[in-house]
Amino acid sequence: MMKRLVGAVGLLGFLTIVFDLSSHATTHGGWWLHVPGFFILFGLVGCLFLIIGAKALGQAGLLKDEDYYDRH
Numbered sequence: 001m002m003k004r005l006v007g008a009v010g011l012l013g014f015l016t017i018v019f020d021l022s023s024h025a026t027t028h029g030g031w032w033l034h035v036p037g038f039f040i041l042f043g044l045v046g047c048l049f050l051i052i053g054a055k056a057l058g059q060a061g062l063l064k065d066e067d068y069y070d071r072h
Contacts, residue, residue, distance in 0.1 A: 013037075013040050016037065016040055017036055017037035017040065020036040020037055021036045
């Protein structure tokens with residue numbers, strides 16, 4: 001089931017990049033609007049940053065031993 005989900009998300013990302021490359025819309029704005037697939041990569045990096053940051057925060061101080069409250 002997980003392989004299908006990852007495959008479907010990968011296929012959607014690939015198709016979005018292909019569509020972005022094939023569209024010839026003229027846009028006025030920042031440089032990022034002219035980079036194909038920029039928002040896909042931006043979202044992926046943002047999600048990875050949130051996940052890694054949450055894991056690091058948990059390991060740094062939020063995660064306590066199993067008997068933490070029994071000892072204090």
